[in-house]
Amino acid sequence: MADEKEKKPASPEMKTRRKAVRTLAYNTWRREWRAANPGATKEQRKEAWAAVRAAEVRKARLTMKALEKGGFRVIPAKAG
Numbered sequence: 002m003a004d005e006k007e008k009k010p011a012s013p014e015m016k017t018r019r020k021a022v023r024t025l026a027y028n029t030w031r032r033e034w035r036a037a038n039p040g041a042t043k044e045q046r047k048e049a050w051a052a053v054r055a056a057e058v059r060k061a062r063l064t065m066k067a068l069e070k071g072g073f074r075v076i077p078a079k080a081g
Contacts, residue, residue, distance in 0.1 A: 018065070022062050023058060026054075026058045027057070029057070034046065
């Protein structure tokens, strides 16, 4: 087989950034989706999210990258 690169384990900062991106993606999508589907059930919401999750996370990742290029950082709140 060809040389396979080993993946480095994700750093705590990388895990935090991923969580922030996922949270941004879900919450922005959910706000728009609820406005368009006011009487929808939880199951319908879950199905709809599963269908668009990859695209929404990609948009959120690009948004986060643009913010970081603009000099902004997202810092998690301390627990407690």
